[in-house]
Amino acid sequence: MKLTELEFHLEDFLLSCQSKNLSSKTLSSYEQSLKLFLAYLKAEHEVEEVKRVKVGHIRQYVAYVQERGKYTVVNRETSKNINHPQNRRDYKKTVSNVTINNYIRNIKVFFNWLEQEGELHKNPVANIKQIKTERRQKAGISQEEFNALLSQFDYTKFHGYRNKVITMILQDTGMRISECLALEVDFIDFKHRMILVTKTKGRKERYVYFSQVMARELKHYLKFKDRYTDGKN
Template sequence: MKLSELEFYLEDFLAYCQNKNLSRKTISSYEQSLKLFIVYLKKEHDIDKVKEVRTGHIRQYINYVQDRGKYTVVSRESTKNINFPENRTDFKKQVSSITINNYIRNIKVLFNWLRQEGELQKNPVDNISQIKTVRRQKKGISKEEFNNLIEYFDYTKFHGYRNKVVVLLLQVTGMRIGECLELEVDAIDFKNKMILVTKTKGNKERYVYFSNVMQRELKQYLKFKDRYIDTQLLFPTTKGTNLTIQSFEKQLKDVGKKAGIDVHPHQIRNNFARHYLLNGGDFYTLSHSWS
């Protein structure tokens, strides 16, 4: 099927992002949110050309998503008969201000790129601002809660043991969960007790360091992994493929429920930062290691 002008420019923009070596997560975020916006423009305003998009269309789209709620806008109608969004417990629930701001940011990035490419004389996002948001800080995890959480992983199963080691490594190194799940075995330097992290948020490689206890845990885990799965991925699925962030977060949440803890990977990363500072680490070094 022939692409509309907006669809063509979106595909061109995504190709540009790939050439810039942006992360898969970033490109996926652009693609998903921008496709929804393009569907809205066509369906609600019969717009499929770049120069037809006005500032008001973007403002109205923001209000449209806020009013209708989650999963009421889909990029292809046919997916409704496969995914059945109306069966979700959060169907039509309010979309968070953080998500709305991500949509706004992605739309602004696309149209700023189109202006840079010379496809626009007047940019419809010039007067679009992000909405006010209040970030609710997740409660930290105490030492007792963390130890209790670790005990609830099923070490007899591969995914249980793997997830336990992931959590321990996040706590010890302060890595982002996305960085951790992209690691390969060769990235580990056991002699110097450090790991080279290459798939970072800013595409800047860095080293993270681990303890003697973590060193023993990693060696034991690798022996266990190699008995069942032949892959260079450090934390694969049972089929040897990449473990996604969403899948890990769900599995962690399920274990957290059993332990009576509402837990998210970012809380564990925050634990690393808190322990680092409490043990005499300086904020300058910490902030640069997280960048």
């Protein structure tokens, strides 16, 4: 099936992103949200060329998603017969402003890239703003609640003790779980009580710091690990 001009540029954009070694999660987000937008342009406005995309199309797309709700906008109508989105409990529920802002951001990235590539002289996203959202403070847990959580792990088994230490270090340092799971022993500096985090979301290394209590727990865990494993867990 022959690609439209917009679809061709989208494929080129994704290849450009791959060459920059962007994460698979970011690439998937770009591909999914932009394919939905291009499908909307084609179905609702018969727009398939880059230069025909206007700022009004983007604003109307945002309103379109807001009005229709979750899982009602699809890349191909035939996918509904496979995925059956109408059976989901949240079908047609309101799409959050955070999600819509992600769509807007991805569309802006795509058209800014097209402008850099010389495919656009007037960028339709130049005056597009994200929706203002209120950041709500997430409720914390008490020390008693955290201790109750730790008590659920079976310390007599290696994986139970390992998971307890992971939970403790996440709470103590604030690092992401993916960052924690990628740590190596050599990254831990007990003298200054800090850890070098290399597998970060923004691909920039940083240090996180841990408490004296965490230091004792980590030292105990490393001795335990070396005794009962091959050193790879």
